[in-house]
Amino acid sequence: MRDVAVIGVGMIPFGRRDEDSLMEMLAYASLKALDDAGLGDKSVDAVYVGNMGSGMLQHQSAIASSLVDRLSLLPAPADTVENGPASGGSAVKNGLLAVASGYYDTVLVVGGEKMREVTGWRATDFVATMTHPLAEYVYGITLPGMAGMFTRLYMEKYGVTREHLVAVSIKNQEMGGRNPYAHVEMAITKEGIFDDPAAVVNNPVIADPLHLYDACPVSDGAAALILFPLEKIKNPVKPPVVIAGFGQATDTHTLQEREDPTDLKAVTLAAQQALEMAKLKPSDIHVAELHDAFTILEIAESEHIGFFKKGEGGKAALAGKTAFGGTIPINLSGGLKARGHPVGATGVAQVVDIVFQLRHELPKDRQVKNAQNGLTVNFGGFGNNVLSFVLRRVQQ
Amino acid sequence: MKKEIGIVAFKCKKCGKLHYPFHDRCLKCKGREFDPVKPQGNVKLLTFTRIYNLPWGFDQRYLTIGVVEFENGVRAMGQIKADEKDDLKIGMAMIPSWGPVRVQYGENVYGLELEPVK
Numbered sequence: 362m363r364d365v366a367v368i369g370v371g372m373i374p375f376g377r378r379d380e381d382s383l384m385e386m387l388a389y390a391s392l393k394a395l396d397d398a399g400l401g402d403k404s405v406d407a408v409y410v411g412n413m414g415s416g417m418l419q420h421q422s423a424i425a426s427s428l429v430d431r432l433s434l435l436p437a438p439a440d441t442v443e444n445g446p447a448s449g450g451s452a453v454k455n456g457l458l459a460v461a462s463g464y465y466d467t468v469l470v471v472g473g474e475k476m477r478e479v480t481g482w483r484a485t486d487f488v489a490t491m492t493h494p495l496a497e498y499v500y501g502i503t504l505p506g507m508a509g510m511f512t513r514l515y516m517e518k519y520g521v522t523r524e525h526l527v528a529v530s531i532k533n534q535e536m537g538g539r540n541p542y543a544h545v546e547m548a549i550t551k552e553g554i555f556d557d558p559a560a561v562v563n564n565p566v567i568a569d570p571l572h573l574y575d576a577c578p579v580s581d582g583a584a585a586l587i588l589f590p591l592e593k594i595k596n597p598v599k600p601p602v603v604i605a606g607f608g609q610a611t612d613t614h615t616l617q618e619r620e621d622p623t624d625l626k627a628v629t630l631a632a633q634q635a636l637e638m639a640k641l642k643p644s645d646i647h648v649a650e651l652h653d654a655f656t657i658l659e660i661a662e663s664e665h666i667g668f669f670k671k672g673e674g675g676k677a678a679l680a681g682k683t684a685f686g687g688t689i690p691i692n693l694s695g696g697l698k699a700r701g702h703p704v705g706a707t708g709v710a711q712v713v714d715i716v717f718q719l720r721h722e723l724p725k726d727r728q729v730k731n732a733q734n735g736l737t738v739n740f741g742g743f744g745n746n747v748l749s750f751v752l753r754r755v756q757q
Numbered sequence: 758m759k760k761e762i763g764i765v766a767f768k769c770k771k772c773g774k775l776h777y778p779f780h781d782r783c784l785k786c787k788g789r790e791f792d793p794v795k796p797q798g799n800v801k802l803l804t805f806t807r808i809y810n811l812p813w814g815f816d817q818r819y820l821t822i823g824v825v826e827f828e829n830g831v832r833a834m835g836q837i838k839a840d841e842k843d844d845l846k847i848g849m850a851m852i853p854s855w856g857p858v859r860v861q862y863g864e865n866v867y868g869l870e871l872e873p874v875k
Contacts, residue, residue: 486812496778499868500836500858501812501820509806510824517847569807615778617824617832622804 362461364591366601369398370713375544375582375701383419383475386583387428391471394585399598406465408439411452411472412705417487418479445491447741448472449708450748457604460588472709473583484579491742493615505576507616507743508655509568514623515657516570525675527555529656530574532684533692537699539727544580544701575656580701584710602719606751608634614745628665628738631749639751643667647732648718649689650711652740653696662738663691685727693727708739712750719754760855763867766831767791775830798828800851805837814859825851825871835869843873850874
């Protein structure tokens with residue numbers, strides 16, 4: 362297997378993008394990645410497009426075929442990869458394996474979603490379709506609802522408090538304000554969403570015990586990257602970053618069939634595989650992008666990866682250990698909570714954000730000094746299909 | 758007339774593991790033969806949430822949903838008939854029934870309903 366480098370990245374600002382179609386967003390992000398890699402007028406060997414819902418939300422299928430046509434990448438083979446909110450991560454995995462195996466050299470991976478085209482009512486239903494149709498969906502369960510039930514169990518078992526969750530919200534929205542690609546750029550205070558009596562209005566319950574500011578927004582957006590074999594890079598323009606490890610694992614479709622529903626086994630397995638492949642330990646990671654669709658998930662994932670012991674993740678967030686300048690900075694992009702969560706884009710965007718960090722090209726208020734290793738977790742379903750990537754800056 | 762609870766769990770004939778919903782192979786031993794098991798006995802609330810941002814198809818202010826365990830080990834999700842002032846707690850006893858939980862294509866869809874024991 363060959364070492365695979367990320368030689369180009371591109372992202373467009375996440376948010377409500379009424380002016381752009383899904384195809385336009387995918388094209389803009391792809392063109393930025395091609396330009397970043399110095400391939401502005403070149404072709405690629407293959408294309409993987411991560412997307413969860415174009416068939417349901419835009420009434421458009423086979424979007425990879427449409428994208429290669431639009432980008433004049435014909436006759437490059439092109440596939441759409443759907444894996445719920447881990448569609449982006451699965452697209453990266455497919456590209457990674459294609460280059461690592463030696464089958465293709467230059468691969469474009471792009472993920473995107475346009476969720477604001479429909480009402481919140483429809484978007485909530487669209488995301489809920491990933492639950493079990495007979496044992497869960499029929500009851501009106503939503504992903505915030507799944508997260509609410511998980512949070513209640515996690516609070517009961519590990520002593521996570523609302524104050525811990527609020528600490529994650531504040532941190533990630535603060536970082537979103539520093540990220541020009543973020544959907545939510547509004548800093549919030551503990552007083553405004555927790556302490557003050559007006560917090561009841563500012564931060565209402567959405568899925569008890571979770572509140573509005575515990576949840577990611579519904580976003581439009583796209584992100585892209587170009588993969589290429591490290592051994593073939595000559596005179597790199599930008600510091601090469603390799604995908605040093607990846608892991609993927611699945612778990613039961615329904616939460617109720619897990620012996621201990623607070624145990625996110627697929628997160629543990631995926632992160633362990635990625636770290637082992639990269640020959641690194643959790644303590645070797647300098648920066649991480651975790652799947653904080655809900656604040657509880659950032660805390661739980663930080664524990665399941667091994668950054669903290671079970672029950673310590675919430676306290677660590679409150680103590681600032683996961684903040685910019687902390688011992689293990691998490692979600693300096695703002696995470697899903699503030700950068701946004703266009704479901705098919707997220708797994709790709711997380712890798713793009715880690716590449717920004719490892720190239721050391723971010724402004725001082727977001728750049729982890731001398732970061733060499735980064736990790737991502739892309740959480741599909743409610744933890745039933747999880748991908749993790751470890752990226753490393755190549756020493757030159 | 759009270760309807761029978763329409764849930765069927767599946768007990769692996771080889772290793773005894775109980776499944777709900779159905780799997781083609783046992784999650785523990787990969788066996789393919791199962792005995793049907795009806796949920797029976799007292800019902801305990803394992804976790805719950807009250808959702809205020811409802812999906813398409815629910816024209817109401819909130820929905821309370823929980824996961825319960827029957828005395829014979831069957832675990833299932835259901836809708837909880839409780840209002841905002843009801844103090845729900847993990848571990849509390851619930852009364853199960855079978856009733857309309859959703860309308861799809863103009864027809865009632867039936868499922869597990871739960872009511873706190875008072």
